[in-house]
Amino acid sequence: MLAMWLTGGFMLAEVVGGLVAGSLALLADAGHMLSDTVSLALAWGAFRLGHRAATRKLTFGYARFQVLAAFVNGLTLLVIGVAIVMAALKRLWLPSEVLAGPMLAIAVLGLVVNIAAFWILHKGDQDNLNLRGALLHVMGDLLGSVAAIIASLVIMTTGWNQADPLLSMLAAVLILRGAWSLVKRSAHTLLEGTPEQLDHEEIQAGLLTLEGVDGVHDLHLWGLTPQSPVASLHVVVADTGIPGEVLERVQAYLLDTHAISHVTVQLEGEACLQGCVSR
Template identity: 40%
Template sequence: MGHDHAHHHHHHSHNRLGITFLLNIVITVAQVIGGVISGSLALISDAIHNLSDGVAVLLAYIADRLGHREKTAKHSFGYKRAEILAAFINSLVLIAISFYLMIEAVDRFANPQEVDFKWMLGLGFLGFVANGFSVFLLHDDHDSNLNVKAAYLHLLGDALTSLAVIVGAVFIWAWGWTWIDPLVTLLISIYLLVHTYQLLKESTEILMQFAPSSIDPDVVKQKLEGVAGVKQVYHIHIWRLTDHSIHFEAHVELNADLQLSQTRSIDEAMNEVLHHDFNITHVTLQFEYSCQNGGKGC
């Protein structure tokens, strides 16, 4: 029953990502055409933003499919890291686009051009409605993993930037302030840059197998060494396979030379600490005993 529910949920998630991707492509084509005709850099920047998010959603869709493939002997972790890789690639592309748009906006300040506000207004509104609908579609799944969350947040950003284009068009219509167009572009670019930095940082940390920032290895070591029967814990490794899956491995030196069956209670106690206090999902412990203790059998 639980498996059927999960499969049903994943199927809906795939469908929503697919619909969102198609919407983004339609908006992008319309805004590029409108931006060229109207001369609006803000509209073109919003179109590029939409295109990048369309690619992000496509990557999210592919990675989501790969992430739910069955494990094999060769691929013992499955393809779960495809989602992190997609988030990493997406963030790099967005940062590159942000810098490009900033350069274009500065150039437009120096060389202002006439802008047709009607195209800006109409296509900005189209982008706002379509992106708002995409955000609504992905809202229920946006906390499921880093990959879908990235796509969701980018689409939310798209809706806000489309709103900025609408506001810019109104200002040009009312007062003829064409400099509003590159200003909106600059604001969209800065928003994109700030918004993407955290995604790049988190996905890089996972790919580099850094310990999660929320977990202090020294605190973990201290708590584990407080378990009865444990002398010391060393060779500690903590890393994230995905944004939700934290792995832990370590060598555990015991106070006594115990048989393997006698280490079960210590193993369970240490697992409980790791699961309960640090939300670590996968644990590998290697028990040892040093003859330097002068124990029996040495």
């Protein structure tokens, strides 16, 4: 919330400064900060909503909303990055005068605000997609401020106004790279993909080494969020195995070795008809 207020408050100063100085870099950064304010509000709301208790209609609760917020933030960053590149290309084709002095002053203040917001968010869980999305938005702002500072210095010393759109384009490319990574990771989670820290084949092989386990099939690994992996599987119990003990071994292995606490195991007394992996 603090990062949101810092970003939103300074956005107004950048809009005014960008219009007065005629700087595309400042206006582009202001547009990015506007989306960041909304995105930070969305991320904050997702954290608050994610702590609500599960209901009969949402038996897993609201934790997945954080991943959805990260996905939306990633898509927003992609749109903003493309818009900045297009505006920069237009400015390169039709250059205009830029007032470097006001541009430099506002860009330096923006850098200070963005560093403060980045420091606040960087203290959180960096593996959380929702927080990572918010952090990438602020990182994009920080890069925009740096680009505006460099562009204003170049214009002040050389009078080369093309530095403004060129550096804006460079910052946009860096934003697009981070945005694409965020979209891919959040989409992977939304599609029930296997969490990055888990290896399907390794887990299946480990289960087959447990005493009393004769086969494993229908092993599914996913997560409400990347930090909360879930597993479901069918286990064929050996003739000499005791079902209750086999169940305990499977659950203990998944928890102790792979930190999977939410496990659904179906025990079977006969070999499966298809898709089974046995010893």
